[in-house]
Amino acid sequence: MAAPTKHNLSNPNLKIAAGATVCEDSELMGDITIGARTVIHPKARILAETGPIIIGEYNIIEELVTITNTSSTDENSGKVQIIGNNNMFEVGAIIESVRVGDNNIFESKAKVGSKVEIANGCIIGAGCVLNMAEQISDNTVIYGGNCERRIQREKPPLQALQIDFLTKIMPNYHYLIKPNIQPRTPTTIKK
Secondary structure, eight states: OOOOOSOGGGOTTEEEBTTOEEETTSEEESSEEEOTTOEEOTTOEEEESSSOEEEOSSOEEOTTOEEEEOOSSGGGTTOOEEEOSSOEEOTTOEEOOSEEOSSOEEOTTOEEOTTEEEOSSOEEOTTOEEOSSEEEOTTEEEETTTTEEEEOSSOOOOOHHHHHHHHHHGGGTSOEEOOOBOOOOOOOOOO
16 A cells, blocks of 8 residues: 555545644645534544544544554445544544544543444543443543542533634644635525
8 A cells, every 4th residue: 555645635534624724734634524613733633544524613632642444344444434523633642433522522642442432521531441332331430540430410522722722833843734614604595
């Protein structure tokens, strides 16, 4: 397989919504759609190897995060990997899950395999590894060296202020890829 092109401007399958902040020094390979107000840091890797990746709105993907749509079985080949809204992927997290819901936090060096589905409001703790086929239910916290589990009562906070800050500061220090999808304008219905 040929090495992925580091220069993302040559990827015709890359779709970036208006308002997204995507560093040119990230690695984006394959059919990828990035939602509005999502922030992708330098050195992040998003690789659509066996199927498309759709990333929702208001996500933060930090340095050295790897999000890969790579299915080890033929039954999942070509399946769309969907990442919801308001998720936080901290430094060095590795995500292969085909389904990630909304309002989740993947702490540093967390690893989620391709047979794991993450619901909403979950926290996958630093260094936790999930490889077995399972569905993680809403508001589950996985933490510690033994990947212990509990259910939290409150949802993780939204990172709107952090996104606003990153959107303002990142263009001062990094080259960005320009959005190529314009926001939809609402249509008015005439009576």
